[in-house]
Amino acid sequence: MHGDARRVERTYLLLTLSSTLATSFIWGINTLFLLDAGLSNVQAFAANAFFTAGQVIFEIPTGVVADTRGRRTSYLLGAATLLGATLLYVAMWKLRAPMWGWAVASILLGLGFTFFSGATEAWLVDALAFSGYRGQLETVFARAQAVTGAAMLVGAVGGGYIAEATNLGVPYLIRALFLGIAFLVAFLRMRELGFVPQHGEGPLDKVRVILRASIESGWRRPPVRWLMLASLFTGGVGMFGFYALQPYLLRLYGDERAYGIAGFLAAIIAITQILGGLLAPRLHFLFSRRTPILIATTALSAICMVVLARTSSFAVAIGGVVIWGMAFAVAMPVRQAYINGLIPSAQRATVLSFDNLVGSAGGVVAQPALGRVADVAGYPAAYLVCAVIQLAALPFMAFARRENAASDRIVGEEQARS
Numbered sequence: 001m002h003g004d005a006r007r008v009e010r011t012y013l014l015l016t017l018s019s020t021l022a023t024s025f026i027w028g029i030n031t032l033f034l035l036d037a038g039l040s041n042v043q044a045f046a047a048n049a050f051f052t053a054g055q056v057i058f059e060i061p062t063g064v065v066a067d068t069r070g071r072r073t074s075y076l077l078g079a080a081t082l083l084g085a086t087l088l089y090v091a092m093w094k095l096r097a098p099m100w101g102w103a104v105a106s107i108l109l110g111l112g113f114t115f116f117s118g119a120t121e122a123w124l125v126d127a128l129a130f131s132g133y134r135g136q137l138e139t140v141f142a143r144a145q146a147v148t149g150a151a152m153l154v155g156a157v158g159g160g161y162i163a164e165a166t167n168l169g170v171p172y173l174i175r176a177l178f179l180g181i182a183f184l185v186a187f188l189r190m191r192e193l194g195f196v197p198q199h200g201e202g203p204l205d206k207v208r209v210i211l212r213a214s215i216e217s218g219w220r221r222p223p224v225r226w227l228m229l230a231s232l233f234t235g236g237v238g239m240f241g242f243y244a245l246q247p248y249l250l251r252l253y254g255d256e257r258a259y260g261i262a263g264f265l266a267a268i269i270a271i272t273q274i275l276g277g278l279l280a281p282r283l284h285f286l287f288s289r290r291t292p293i294l295i296a297t298t299a300l301s302a303i304c305m306v307v308l309a310r311t312s313s314f315a316v317a318i319g320g321v322v323i324w325g326m327a328f329a330v331a332m333p334v335r336q337a338y339i340n341g342l343i344p345s346a347q348r349a350t351v352l353s354f355d356n357l358v359g360s361a362g363g364v365v366a367q368p369a370l371g372r373v374a375d376v377a378g379y380p381a382a383y384l385v386c387a388v389i390q391l392a393a394l395p396f397m398a399f400a401r402r403e404n405a406a407s408d409r410i411v412g413e414e415q416a417r418s
Helices: 003-024 030-036 041-068 071-095 099-116 119-130 137-165 170-189 203-217 222-253 259-285 291-310 314-340 345-377 379-391 394-403
Strands: none
Touching (some): 003 071, 003 119, 003 137, 003 170, 030 041, 030 222, 041 099, 041 119, 041 222, 071 099, 071 119, 071 170, 099 345, 119 137, 119 314, 119 345, 137 259, 137 314, 222 259, 222 379, 222 394, 259 314, 291 314, 291 394, 314 345, 345 379
16 A cells, blocks of 8 residues: 555544544443433433434535535534533533433534534545555445444443443543544644645535535435435434443343443444454455445344344343344445445535435434334334334345446446546
8 A cells, every 4th residue: 555545544543543432432321321311211312313313404514514624624623512512411411401401412412423424534535545545445444444343342341331330421521531632633633635625605605516516426326325215214223223222231131220231232332343344345255246235234234133122131132233233334334435436526525424414314213213112112122113124225225236336346446436
């Protein structure tokens, strides 16, 4: 790999490490934190839905920020916003705030993540191209997946056991500290390469021009559109499935205050992210195209949700979680490479943000609905509904496969990029 490209990759991996470590301290206990604040299952997942709604509302505007003011600026805004919103969450927990307060705080968290989404990935792809990189994008994305898993492993396990030793608010304070570190890392190391921010036009003109071009480059391209539509069904299910595991598995374990076990659960997901990230680039020995990998992993995820719904054994449930996490970890870098291979540089961040928007829109509806199912009929019933929703994504992935897009072919990645 060319030296400049290697430096770009190292910076991207460092950004991934710092931001994931910052946010992962609460991943294993977030639902428990919300329930401890006095919220019901419906309210807790409604708070998550407001977070997702914040992503829906702000995905395109923040994507435009990244494509006009720069990806580094977008990342810095994201880190700062998340730090402030995290501290607000702690204050809400201490005050046992009403639901409307959680809605506001969750929307702010969603805003923070939209500054990250699309911008960091777009920065990487453009900077690698500028630096002469000619390898497969899966390789870099998969390494980032492994780094994400390692950061999750440290953060989630630490967060769970710290919460058990102190209280559920301390991991959020640690998260705020590491978000400050992530801000400093981006400020010192992130530089725009291969991309020139667009200046000279008014803000509304910029939004119209970039959004129009993004629709042309994204939604109106059938291969991209089919995967976006599939994410309507997989996005919300994935978020509910992960966060509902925290109280559900503690019930199966037999101790609903064993927060360390919740951290252990997140650690399992983290390990699957590492293994899946290492496995994804090697799938070209079994598959010559990317869409069959996405179809297979989506079907496998649905099967795992059925297992979670039907078992009363903690050990069997953990086995289902391991396979589910592996399927997700394998699919992510493959999907990223497929979509990025079809997007022009100038609209990359906005199209990726629009892609995230579609997935988040599904979560706005799915999470409170599934939370209601969990309240009324229990978590097993909610996981059965998750499996049905997950399977609904398969026809759209099949349509994407039928398009035979250039980026669907795993071999010849450099020719497939726009």
